[in-house]
Structures are given as C-alpha cells and as structure tokens.
Amino acid sequence: MKSAVRMTGIVKRFPGVVANDGVDVDIRAGEVHALLGENGAGKSTLSNILTGLYRPDDGTVEIDGHPMQFSSPRDALEAGIGMVHQHFRLVSTFTVAENVVLGEPDSPFMMDAARVAQQVKELSDRYGLAVDPSARIWQLSVGEQQRVEIIKVLYRGAKVLILDEPTAVLTPIEADALFKTLRAMVAEGRTVIFISHKLDEVIKVSDRVTVLRGGKTVGTVETASTNTRELASLMVGRSVEFNRIVRSNPADVAHTVLTLDGVSARDDRGREALHDISLMVGRGEIVGVAGVAGNGQRELAEVISGMRPLSTGRIDVAGESVQSGRARSAIAKGIAHIPEDRLHTGLASSHSVEDNLALKNYRSSSLSKFRVLRRKAIRAQAADLVRSYDVKTPDTVTPVRLLSGGNVQKVLLAREFSSLPKVLIAASPTRGLDVGAIETVRARLVEAAERGVGILLISEDLDEIMSLADRIVVMYEGRLVDEVAAEAADRERLGLTMGGSTVSGGAR
Amino acid sequence: MRSPIRFERRLEQPKWLNWAIPVVSLIAALVLGAIVLLATGKNPLDVYGRIFERGFAGTRALSGSIKTATPLAFTGLCAAIAFRMGLINIGGEGQFYMGAVGATWAGLAFGGDLPTGAVVIVMALSGMVCGGLYAAIVGVLRAKFNTNEIITSLMMNYLAAIFLNYLIYNSTSYWRDPESRNFPAGKPISDRADWNFYEIGGIKIPLAFLIAILAAAAIWVLYKRTRFGFEVGVIADSPKAARYAGIRTTSTIVIVLALSGALAGLGGAADVGNFRGLLDSKGLQMSGYGYTGIVVAALARLNPISTLVVAVLIGGLTNAGFALQGPDFPSGLVGTLQGLILFTAVAGEVLVKYRIRRNRRIAAVAA
Numbered sequence: 001m002k003s004a005v006r007m008t009g010i011v012k013r014f015p016g017v018v019a020n021d022g023v024d025v026d027i028r029a030g031e032v033h034a035l036l037g038e039n040g041a042g043k044s045t046l047s048n049i050l051t052g053l054y055r056p057d058d059g060t061v062e063i064d065g066h067p068m069q070f071s072s073p074r075d076a077l078e079a080g081i082g083m084v085h086q087h088f089r090l091v092s093t094f095t096v097a098e099n100v101v102l103g104e105p106d107s108p109f110m111m112d113a114a115r116v117a118q119q120v121k122e123l124s125d126r127y128g129l130a131v132d133p134s135a136r137i138w139q140l141s142v143g144e145q146q147r148v149e150i151i152k153v154l155y156r157g158a159k160v161l162i163l164d165e166p167t168a169v170l171t172p173i174e175a176d177a178l179f180k181t182l183r184a185m186v187a188e189g190r191t192v193i194f195i196s197h198k199l200d201e202v203i204k205v206s207d208r209v210t211v212l213r214g215g216k217t218v219g220t221v222e223t224a225s226t227n228t229r230e231l232a233s234l235m236v237g238r239s240v241e242f243n244r245i246v247r248s249n250p251a252d253v254a255h256t257v258l259t260l261d262g263v264s265a266r267d268d269r270g271r272e273a274l275h276d277i278s279l280m281v282g283r284g285e286i287v288g289v290a291g292v293a294g295n296g297q298r299e300l301a302e303v304i305s306g307m308r309p310l311s312t313g314r315i316d317v318a319g320e321s322v323q324s325g326r327a328r329s330a331i332a333k334g335i336a337h338i339p340e341d342r343l344h345t346g347l348a349s350s351h352s353v354e355d356n357l358a359l360k361n362y363r364s365s366s367l368s369k370f371r372v373l374r375r376k377a378i379r380a381q382a383a384d385l386v387r388s389y390d391v392k393t394p395d396t397v398t399p400v401r402l403l404s405g406g407n408v409q410k411v412l413l414a415r416e417f418s419s420l421p422k423v424l425i426a427a428s429p430t431r432g433l434d435v436g437a438i439e440t441v442r443a444r445l446v447e448a449a450e451r452g453v454g455i456l457l458i459s460e461d462l463d464e465i466m467s468l469a470d471r472i473v474v475m476y477e478g479r480l481v482d483e484v485a486a487e488a489a490d491r492e493r494l495g496l497t498m499g500g501s502t503v504s505g506g507a508r
Numbered sequence: 509m510r511s512p513i514r515f516e517r518r519l520e521q522p523k524w525l526n527w528a529i530p531v532v533s534l535i536a537a538l539v540l541g542a543i544v545l546l547a548t549g550k551n552p553l554d555v556y557g558r559i560f561e562r563g564f565a566g567t568r569a570l571s572g573s574i575k576t577a578t579p580l581a582f583t584g585l586c587a588a589i590a591f592r593m594g595l596i597n598i599g600g601e602g603q604f605y606m607g608a609v610g611a612t613w614a615g616l617a618f619g620g621d622l623p624t625g626a627v628v629i630v631m632a633l634s635g636m637v638c639g640g641l642y643a644a645i646v647g648v649l650r651a652k653f654n655t656n657e658i659i660t661s662l663m664m665n666y667l668a669a670i671f672l673n674y675l676i677y678n679s680t681s682y683w684r685d686p687e688s689r690n691f692p693a694g695k696p697i698s699d700r701a702d703w704n705f706y707e708i709g710g711i712k713i714p715l716a717f718l719i720a721i722l723a724a725a726a727i728w729v730l731y732k733r734t735r736f737g738f739e740v741g742v743i744a745d746s747p748k749a750a751r752y753a754g755i756r757t758t759s760t761i762v763i764v765l766a767l768s769g770a771l772a773g774l775g776g777a778a779d780v781g782n783f784r785g786l787l788d789s790k791g792l793q794m795s796g797y798g799y800t801g802i803v804v805a806a807l808a809r810l811n812p813i814s815t816l817v818v819a820v821l822i823g824g825l826t827n828a829g830f831a832l833q834g835p836d837f838p839s840g841l842v843g844t845l846q847g848l849i850l851f852t853a854v855a856g857e858v859l860v861k862y863r864i865r866r867n868r869r870i871a872a873v874a875a
C-alpha cells in the first residue's frame with residue numbers, strides 16, 4: 001500500500017531531553033493511524049516536526065514518496081498536512097465562518113460571508129461536524145470549537161489530518177461523534193493521524209497503531225490483531241492492571257466532615273445548575289459522583305470550594321459553616337480542590353512551580369511577613385514538595401506550563417495534600433494522564449482517605465469511581481438521582497441513571 | 509493577493525535576542541535615517557553628532573533631557589503598572605490632567621501660607637488623589653460591570669480635556685487668572701509652591717525626577733516582593749486561578765487602576781510644581797504626555813526601572829529635535845528621524861516575539 005507520510009530516523013533534542021530519538025513511522029494513505037504513548041513519549045514533538053513547527057535534528061520526512069523539509073505550518077499545509085492542536089487557536093469574538101477563513105494566505109480583504117458559510121456547511125454536512133457557521137466562538141462548547149478547528153483544516157484542503165489528543169477535552173458522547181467523523185474522512189481517501197494515550201479509543205478508531213515510548217518507536221501493529229492489554233504493555237514497557245485498591249482502614253462515616261444541605265446554585269449563564277443537593281461525606285470516606293459531564297458536576301465542585309455562590313442551602317465542614325462564594329473561607333476551613341481545568345484554574349500556568357506551590361498558602365505567616373513574601377521560604381517549601389511528590393522539573397522556577405501533564409497534576413496534588421485538608425474535592429483527577437501517573441494519583445487519593453480526609457471524587461470514568469469510591473451518587477441535570485454502596489454498584493444501573501432513567505428502589 | 513513575507517510567532521525566544529534586537533534596531537534606525545538625510549543633502553555623521561551632543565553629551569544637555577523626561581517617567585510608570593496586570597489603561601493623559609488640576613488647586617490654596625516642604629507634599633498628594641480617583645472610576649466600571657477599560661479610559665481623556673478647557677477658557681474658575689481677560693490663562697501659584705531643583709554632578713535634576721525614581725523603586729518592590737504583587741501576577745496570568753486561590757480580583761483591579769492613575773496624577777502635580785507653575789490647559793493638551801508614556805512603558809517592556817531610562821532617552825531625542833530645527837533643518841525632518849527611531853524600536857520588539865519568513869510555494873528540497 002502507498003505511504004502518505006513516512007518519517008525515518010527522526011531525532012529532536014531539547015535542552016536536557018531527547019524528545020524524539022530515532023523515530024520511524026510509516027503512515028498509509030487512507031488509514032486512521034494512531035500514535036500511542038504516555039505523556040512525554042514524544043508524540044506532540046513528532047507531529048510538530050511533521051507540520052513544520054520544529055525542525056528535526058536528524059532524520060527524513062517523505063510525503064507521498066517525496067522528501068520534504070518544512071519550515072513552517074504553512075509549508076506543511078501546502079503539502080496537504082494539517083494539524084488540529086491540543087489547544088485551540090480561535091478568535092472568540094469572531095464567527096465560525098470568519099475563523100475558518102482567518103489567516104488564509106490568499107484571503108481577500110473582504111470575505112464573501114455567504115460563500116464561506118455555504119462551504120463550511122458543506123464540509124460540516126459531509127463529515128458530520130455539526131456547527132452553525134454564523135455562531136460566535138464564545139457561544140460554542142469545547143466540542144463544537146474542536147469541530148471548527150477540524151473544518152478549518154479541511155477548508156484549507158488538508159489531505160492528512162493530525163489530531164493531537166483530540167478527545168482530552170471531549171465528553172464520551174462527543175468523542176464517539178468525532179470517531180465517526182474520522183472514519184468518514186478516511187472513507188473519502190483522506191489520512192488521519194490520531195494521537196492519544198487512551199487504549200480504548202485507539203482500539204476503537206484506528207486501523208494501525210504505532211507505539212512510542214521514551215522518544216523511541218516500540219513498534220507498529222494492526223489494530224485488528226491486538227488488544228488493550230498488549231498495547232498497554234507496549235506503551236509502559238511492563239504489564240499493568242487496574243484493580244480495586246484495598247484500603248487498610250475503613251471510612252469512619254460516623255464523623256461527618258462535609259455536609260451539603262439543600263444546596264442550589266446557578267451556572268455562568270444564570271440558569272439553575274444545582275437543585276437542592278444534600279450530601280454527606282464521612283471522615284476517610286471516598287464518595288464518587290458519577291454522571292455525564294455537564295450535569296452540574298463543575299458547579300458542584302465550585303460551590304464547595306467557594307468559587308461560586310449558593311442560591312440556597314448551606315455547606316458545613318466538620319460542623320463549621322463555609323461562607324458562600326468565598327474561596328478564602330473554604331480554604332481556611334480545610335477544603336482542598338483539584339479542579340478539572342488544572343492549567344488555568346488549579347494553577348497559574350505561566351507562573352513557576354514554586355509560586356504555584358505557594359498559591360494557596362502565600363498568605364500564611366511562614367511564607368510572608370508584613371505582607372512581604374519570604375522568597376527563601378517559598379523556595380524551600382517548593383524544594384521539599386518537589387522531592388516528596390517526585391515532580392519531574394528542571395528546577396522550581398520553571399513555569400508549570402512547560403511540565404508534562406503528569407507532573408502538572410503532581411504539582412497540584414502536592415499543594416492540595418500538603419495543606420492537610422479535611423475535605424478534598426477531586427474533579428477528573430486522572431483525566432488526560434498516562435498509565436503511570438494514573439496509578440500515582442489514585443494511590444495518593446487512597447492514602448489521603450486513610451489519613452482521614454473525606455473525598456468527593458467527581459468523575460465520568462465509571463471504572464475509576466468503582467475502583468476507588470466507598471459510596472457512589474449519580475448526578476443528572478443538577479440533582480442527585482441515585483445513591484449506592486460501591487460493593488452493590490453495577491455498571492448497568494449506574495449507566496441508566498446517568499442517562500436520566502429512573503430506577504425503582506433508588507436510595508433517595 | 510499574496511504577500512511575499514509573513515510573521516510567525518516564535519516558539520522559543522532565545523535569550524540573546526533581548527539585547528541583540530535593541531542594538532540592531534538602533535543601528536537600523538541610524539542607517540535608515542542616514543539615507544533620509546543623504547537624500548535631503550545633509551551629512552548624517554554631522555547630524556547624528558549634533559543629536560548626541562544636544563541630547564546627551566555634557567551636563568547641560570543631560571539636565572534638559574531629564575527635565576523633558578520627568579512627566580514621561582510618571583506616565584510611563586502609570587502605563588507599566590496597569591499593563592502588567594493586563595489592564596490597558598490608555599487614560600494616563602486624562603489622569604495627568606486631573607493631577608495637574610488637583611495640584612494647582614493645592615498650590616493656589618496653600619502656597620501662600622504653608623512652608624515650601626509642606627506645600628510640595630500637599631500638592632503631590634492632591635495630584636495623586638485626583639488622578640487616582642479619576643482612574644478608579646475606570647477600575648470600578650471594569651471590575652463591577654466588565655466594561656472594556658481601553659474604551660472607558662480613552663473616553664475619559666476627552667472628558668478631562670473638556671474639563672481643562674472649561675476651567676481656563678469657559679468659566680471664571682478658581683484656576684483661572686482673573687487678570688487675563690483677553691487671553692485666558694491659569695493663575696500662577698506662589699513661589700513658595702515651586703518645587704526645587706538639585707545639582708548632582710553638575711546635572712540639574714528636578715525634585716520630581718527624584719520622586720519618579722523613588723516611585724519606580726517602590727513599584728519594583730511592590731510587584732516583585734509583596735503579596736499584593738504576587739496576587740496581581742496571578743490575576744494577570746489567569747483570573748480563574750486567582751478566584752480559585754481566594755484572591756480578591758475585583759478590589760485588586762480597582763486598586764491597580766487607582767495606583768496607575770495616582771502615578772499619572774503625581775506626574776501632573778510635578779509638571780505644575782516643577783515646571784509650569786500654573787494650570788496650562790493648552791500646553792498640557794499639546795504635550796500628550798499620557799500617550800507618549802504608553803510608548804515609553806512598552807519600549808521598557810513594562811519594567812519600572814527601564815521605564816526611567818527610556819524616558820530619559822526619549823527626552824533627549826525630543827530636545828535634540830528642538831535644537832536641530834532651524835532654517836536649514838525643517839521640523840518635518842526632525843519628526844521623521846524621531847519617528848524612525850521609534851518605528852525600528854517597535855519593529856524590534858515585534859521581532860523578539862515573531863520571526864519573518866518568506867512565503868514560498870511548496871518547499872520540496874531533495875534530501
């Protein structure tokens with residue numbers, strides 16, 4: 001079969017790391033080819049080389065059998081290679097159509113709005129990329145924004161599409177729609193390079209898989225002749241199993257650390273997002289909140305951590321009430337929070353590791369005196385935490401956005417756990433992490449529970465909730481619709497209640 | 509149509525660019541200027557020599573440059589402190605006017621009674637309060653109603669200009685000299701309200717410039733060393749993270765804008781106390797210190813200490829420009845030279861962030 005893209009012996013070095021160390025991949029025309037690897041394996045670097053963002057230190061790139069040297073994404077696009085980045089590059093006040101033509105080298109001064117809208121519509125119909133050409137970007141969900149990015153690349157005539165961890169920002173339902181789109185594109189003869197570290201997805205969508213580990217190619221396999229277990233061991237270099245983690249000391253539900261009593265709250269658009277939620281978490285208990293994203297989970301986490309005011313109800317931590325909408329009060333009462341959006345909510349990503357580790361306790365007398373920061377103490381605290389949480393960073397002044405996903409999460413965990421909280425809200429704490437990091441995060445959560453922290457684990461990943469939680473509640477349209485003990489939980493029932501079906505004999 | 513070149517954001521910004529680009533920009537400006545000068549029949553070396561001599565060589569030239577730099581130092585700091593938090597305060601101009609109004613009032617009211625030191629302090633405080641409150645309006649609008657501060661602060665510049673005109677031309681206000689019926693002018697403050705000059709190494713330095721140095725150092729400490737500075741940095745980086753960490757975003761926005769306006773207001777006070785001695789509506793409006801201050805801050809990359817240095821450079825260039833003007837050297841040519849220097853400096857700034865690439869068709873190169 002013909003190669004659409006062949007990369008041979010690719011080497012790319014960054015100061016202190018070899019991101020790609022002799023990578024070989026051969027991508028056939030008309031296939032979905034997955035690049036699988038843990039965070040830091042070198043997937044993004046490889047795709048940045050293919051699109052001309054980086055120049056390789058060694059190795060060759062061939063497109064349709066011709067050797068190429070790209071010096072910018074435009075060169076690559078002219079050769080038919082387009083990339084959908086992990087982080088979107090859209091102008092939020094512009095319409096979909098405007099964003100699609102924006103930055104076109106040949107774009108006329110005035111755009112022919114009707115014609116562009118027509119073309120956008122054609123593309124979106126053809127590939128099932130439902131989006132309104134006249135909508136403005138800020139009105140769109142993350143999934144819709146991603147569709148705009150894809151349309152943009154298609155509009156410029158890309159024959160080879162690279163998607164860098166496209167599902168990281170999607171709900172499972174949106175992800176399935178994306179997979180259909182990708183299949184439709186290859187059915188028309190386009191080629192898709194799908195980057196991921198999620199085994200199930202790779203199995204679901206790809207024709208062939210190339211596994212990268214530590215900057216090297218481990219091998220390429222036909223998807224039809226492999227399974228998640230084999231891919232996982234190729235990816236991490238050893239066999240892995242996720243089992244229910246055994247706790248040494250059980251939860252102490254007699255002592256309640258977190259109480260929500262009739263809590264309601266509104267979302268950013270002023271609509272009621274939480275309806276009359278009552279919930280208790282005991283000392284050392286892990287309560288899992290299951291549900292399809294967008295059913296109020298984010299608002300729930302924000303309300304408890306003081307980032308969003310309540311419209312009614314009250315929240316108590318160990319018997320003391322938390323002021324509504326006051327993050328400072330929540331922090332002072334001992335509520336730690338690992339938000340879903342780590343890089344922009346949980347961390348100030350352009351700030352250094354040490355500043356981020358001090359983000360919540362810089363006001364304490366050990367880190368500042370007379371409102372002046374004690375830099376030495378901040379640095380010492382960071383050095384300490386970096387060591388004990390095994391954060392891989394060159395030094396403590398590196399901006400966190402330069403760290404890999406797993407290390408970003410470690411910085412967050414280090415800060416939140418070291419505050420010795422009574423309650424921890426963890427929102428999708430392992431989303432987007434690689435296998436090794438997922439193990440670490442889960443172990444830390446269990447450790448915290450054993451120390452007596454009450455944990456509210458909000459996640460869409462049922463396996464995660466079922467393997468960690470003592471008790472599971474289900475959220476649907478801003479209400480708690482079901483509650484079961486973890487031992488008694490079965491996936492089918494949870495799946496049904498998450499989808500809004502009522503179950504007879506529900507706990508509340 | 510397809511342009512032959514395009515800009516691409518640099519992924520990595522090499523450190524050496526930080527000093528290489530300004531040096532190359534300056535050389536480029538000199539070369540471009542030389543071409544213009546040669547084309548108009550002037551000797552570039554001779555002209556550049558004169559610019560250096562009039563702007564920077566010797567105590568007299570430096571005294572003049574620092575004098576011109578003083579108001580720019582304040583408006584530069586005003587812009588820098590707000591821009592660092594991502595608040596685009598374009599209102600330094602109007603805040604400067606309001607500072608001048610407040611300080612002139614204080615000078616007129618207390619100039620006759622209090623000792624000089626006390627009058628200076630009262631004028632400075634009054635200027636800061638007026639400039640600060642004026643900017644705080646922008647801050648409250650932004651913090652409470654999320655209005656765009658670029659637009660509100662700019663509109664308030666026009667409002668301030670109208671207010672100045674009203675005080676001097678369209679009313680018999682406290683600020684207007686009652687003697688001046690045909691040619692309305694401001695009422696001069698008493699000599700006791702005049703701010704001092706100090707001689708340091710033969711260079712005459714206005715008190716106001718010394719205050720600017722103190723202010724720049726204070727801002728540096730505030731932003732680098734204090735909790736407040738830390739909070740400002742986090743808000744600038746990510747407002748959501750700030751909210752998450754329990755930082756009071758709304759009040760910080762108002763405080764930063766008020767501080768920014770207070771600096772411009774202090775500049776206005778200094779301008780009255782050290783130089784003009786009265787509320788000079790027309791003179792203030794023609795100077796445009798507020799707008800030049802934005803350029804100063806941008807060239808200084810929002811660093812308060814560099815802001816002072818850049819202000820002196822721009823001050824020197826301005827003075828040299830005045831000195832060059834004459835029958836054989838039209839002011840248009842002076843403006844062109846100054847413009848070239850600013851232009852290449854800004855272009856250099858762009859080159860630190862972006863690289864220029866040629867647009868080619870497919871770049872197929874045999875390996």
Ligand SMILES: Nc1ncnc2c1ncn2[C@@H]1O[C@H](COP(=O)(O)OP(=O)(O)O)[C@@H](O)[C@H]1O
Pocket residue numbers: 014015017018019037038039040041042043044045046402403404
């Ligand atoms: N611009 C860069 N500067 C320095 N190191 C980098 C840069 N980009 C990536 N790296 C490093 O190269 C390695 C591979 O990163 P990346 O290609 O992003 O991995 P992946 O996409 O598979 O998670 C990591 O160790 C990462 O820290």
Ligand SMILES: [Mg+2]
Pocket residue numbers: 043044045164165
């Ligand atoms: Mg990546």
